[in-house]
Amino acid sequence: MSTSSEALPQRHRRDIDPYRLGRGYGAPGYGGGGRDLPTGRGEGGPASKRVIVGFGFWVFLLSDIVMFSAFFAAHAVLQTATAGGPSGRDLFDPSRVALETAFLLASSFTCGMSAVASSVRNQLWTQVSLLVTGILGACFLALEAYEFTQMIHTGAGPETSAFLSSFFAVVGLHGCHVTAGLLWLGTMMAQVFVKGFRPNIQRRLLCFNLFWHTLDIIWVALFTIVYLIGEGR
Amino acid sequence: MSGRQEDLEPDGADVAPGVIDAAEETVREKIGGYLLGLVLATLLTIASFYVAGTSLIWGPSIPIALAVLAIAQIGIHLAFFLHITTAPDNTNNILALAFGILIVVLVVAGSLWIMDHLNQNMVPMDRMMQMQR
Numbered sequence: 001m002s003t004s005s006e007a008l009p010q011r012h013r014r015d016i017d018p019y020r021l022g023r024g025y026g027a028p029g030y031g032g033g034g035r036d037l038p039t040g041r042g043e044g045g046p047a048s049k050r051v052i053v054g055f056g057f058w059v060f061l062l063s064d065i066v067m068f069s070a071f072f073a074a075h076a077v078l079q080t081a082t083a084g085g086p087s088g089r090d091l092f093d094p095s096r097v098a099l100e101t102a103f104l105l106a107s108s109f110t111c112g113m114s115a116v117a118s119s120v121r122n123q124l125w126t127q128v129s130l131l132v133t134g135i136l137g138a139c140f141l142a143l144e145a146y147e148f149t150q151m152i153h154t155g156a157g158p159e160t161s162a163f164l165s166s167f168f169a170v171v172g173l174h175g176c177h178v179t180a181g182l183l184w185l186g187t188m189m190a191q192v193f194v195k196g197f198r199p200n201i202q203r204r205l206l207c208f209n210l211f212w213h214t215l216d217i218i219w220v221a222l223f224t225i226v227y228l229i230g231e232g233r
Numbered sequence: 234m235s236g237r238q239e240d241l242e243p244d245g246a247d248v249a250p251g252v253i254d255a256a257e258e259t260v261r262e263k264i265g266g267y268l269l270g271l272v273l274a275t276l277l278t279i280a281s282f283y284v285a286g287t288s289l290i291w292g293p294s295i296p297i298a299l300a301v302l303a304i305a306q307i308g309i310h311l312a313f314f315l316h317i318t319t320a321p322d323n324t325n326n327i328l329a330l331a332f333g334i335l336i337v338v339l340v341v342a343g344s345l346w347i348m349d350h351l352n353q354n355m356v357p358m359d360r361m362m363q364m365q366r
Contacts, residue, residue, distance in 0.1 A: 047247055051247050052249075054249020054250050054252065055247075055325055055329070058249075058250040058251075058330075062329055062330065062332070063333075065333055066336045066337060069336070069337040069341050072341055073341045073344035074344070076341065076344070076345055094285070094286065097282075098282050102278075105274055105275065105278065106271075108310070109267055109270075113264065115251070116264055116267070119260075119263070120260055206252065209251050210250060213310060213314040214315070216314070217310045217315075220278075220306050220307055221307070223281075224281060224303035225303075228281060228284075228285035228299050229285075229295075229296045229299055229300075232296065
């Protein structure tokens with residue numbers, strides 16, 4: 001009944017994973033002798049931990065996007081409520097926004113490069129691409145902080161009008177996410193360096209990648225609604 | 234390429250979002266996918282900034298053009314960076330995304346619709362000032 005591990009085809013052998021949630025399912029000698037491979041759709045037991053962690057984090061990110069949508073809705077409603085104060089046309093600098101967009105898009109790409117490097121367990125290129133991602137993210141944050149301080153100094157702080165309150169809320173919330181992402185990135189670099197590409201570290205890298213790409217997606221909505229459409233108001 | 238991931242899925246099983254589906258894809262192909270996504274996203278971004286500042290397009294249509302370009306770019310990000318596909322192994326990811334989009338549309342469109350109606354039914358500001366006198 002039970003087949004030896006060597007006799008199994010490749011995909012059966014790599015299925016025997018100590019980090020798998022449903023340990024034992026699909027292993028030779030268990031139940032159907034290795035035929036019950038989990039599909040993640042109920043057959044053959046629970047999906048692997050990587051699928052469950054990735055999907056769970058995806059659901060979290062979608063709930064984060066729903067939270068952002070409330071801030072976006074508030075801003076869209078209040079975009080013209082300037083209370084006699086400055087409007088987007090007076091405040092926004094398209095070239096600075098373009099530069100911020102370029103930084104974040106480039107960091108999203110280098111983050112993808114870190115995913116490729118970690119999928120082949122290349123320590124050097126994983127660290128290099130994560131470092132570049134972090135530097136580009138920090139450049140983005142520095143530009144945003146400069147914009148905020150400049151606006152507050154010229155009397156266009158969040159207390160000036162409903163438009164500016166909602167502007168600082170939605171852009172600041174995105175900035176907070178980027179800051180949290182940078183801290184996470186730093187800890188991920190340290191973990192990859194110290195612990196190597198263990199399955200749990202790979203799962204954390206996967207979640208970090210999803211988080212960083214999602215921040216870029218939110219920025220696309222943000223520069224379109226807040227800056228480009230807001231400039232025309 | 235060397236160095237397989239420990240917990241790759243058997244064929245036909247679900248994949249997590251962000252995981253490049255074809256496990257046998259080479260590093261060169263993976264990088265090519267990200268590069269293609271980067272190029273397309275850059276082109277759409279440039280188009281957005283150009284459309285926002287141009288006088289070639291009828292003014293009131295610009296916000297709609299910008300929205301279309303943004304949705305296209307978000308699609309590019311989802312497909313090339315987050316590796317969300319329409320394949321059967323992505324059913325769970327796509328369904329969660331569809332529900333997320335439903336809620337986002339309800340919140341944003343609903344807020345704009347309701348607040349627009351409220352604004353229309355408000356007493357104009359100058360009349361309000363006269364009433365308070």
